[in-house]
Amino acid sequence: MTKLILVRHGQSQWNLENRFTGWVDVDLTKAGVAEAKKAGKLIAKEDIQFDAAFTSYQKRAIKTLWLALEGIDQMYLPVTKDWHLNERHYGDLTGLNKQETRDKHGDEQVHIWRRSFDVPPPQIDMEHEFHPSKEVKYQHIDPKELPTGESLKITTERVLPYYKNQIVPFLKAGSNLIISAHGNSLRALMKEIFDVADGDIPGFEFPTGNPLLIDLDSETLKPNSAKYLDKKRAKELPEIKG
Numbered sequence: 624m625t626k627l628i629l630v631r632h633g634q635s636q637w638n639l640e641n642r643f644t645g646w647v648d649v650d651l652t653k654a655g656v657a658e659a660k661k662a663g664k665l666i667a668k669e670d671i672q673f674d675a676a677f678t679s680y681q682k683r684a685i686k687t688l689w690l691a692l693e694g695i696d697q698m699y700l701p702v703t704k705d706w707h708l709n710e711r712h713y714g715d716l717t718g719l720n721k722q723e724t725r726d727k728h729g730d731e732q733v734h735i736w737r738r739s740f741d742v743p744p745p746q747i748d749m750e751h752e753f754h755p756s757k758e759v760k761y762q763h764i765d766p767k768e769l770p771t772g773e774s775l776k777i778t779t780e781r782v783l784p785y786y787k788n789q790i791v792p793f794l795k796a797g798s799n800l801i802i803s804a805h806g807n808s809l810r811a812l813m814k815e816i817f818d819v820a821d822g823d824i825p826g827f828e829f830p831t832g833n834p835l836l837i838d839l840d841s842e843t844l845k846p847n848s849a850k851y852l853d854k855k856r857a858k859e860l861p862e863i864k865g
């Protein structure tokens with residue numbers, strides 16, 4: 624058995640402003656910092672010795688991980704940061720206010736963009752201010768590999784090969800891990816671990832800064848049990864298939 628914590632970053636500035644965020648590297652709000660610290664306290668109560676941690680290239684997830692590791696006094700752990708764990712890229716919706724976008728395009732269209740499995744948002748091109756190649760940290764990556772507007776399906780197709788190649792070997796070896804990431808990159812992991820159907824996975828929401836503790840069978844990598852550590856802010860979990 625191995626213990627896996629999945630934690631979505633604490634509230635970000637653009638969560639607060641209700642803007643499509645995706646790959647924009649916005650920081651945590653004060654409330655987000657408090658959520659991340661609380662996540663650390665909640666994980667500490669579980670008394671788990673971790674072996675490694677993973678996070679994205681985005682500071683809201685990185686800082687959440689720092690604060691959680693501080694909370695459990697395990698700041699020495701090896702941390703791997705990788706862009707494959709980044710949030711879904713929101714294409715040409717990036718930066719727009721979600722309510723204003725509903726007012727302009729209608730509730731149904733915005734719901735399709737946000738919660739369909741395979742409808743991507745409008746794409747951006749290389750010239751666009753939010754094209755990832757504009758950021759120094761992505762300049763070592765072939766621009767053709769960088770996303771320009773992802774559906775949850777496309778996000779899943781970049782997150783899961785990374786999970787299988789880089790994270791699963793740790794889990795199979797029985798290592799306890801923390802992964803700090805984003806609403807949609809975590810949905811991709813939830814889909815794989817809980818074997819959730821394409822059409823059902825957009826319905827599951829990760830609350831910000833609320834660690835999900837999963838007891839995994841280290842052979843099958845399927846969950847034996849799972850719980851959010853902050854019960855008051857818990858959301859529904861997929862059923863565990865026998």
Ligand SMILES: O=C(O)[C@@H](CO)OP(=O)(O)O
Pocket residue numbers: 638642643644645646710711713737806807
């Ligand atoms: O804006 C975003 O990047 C994501 C997560 O905050 O939003 P959504 O809830 O639409 O997936």
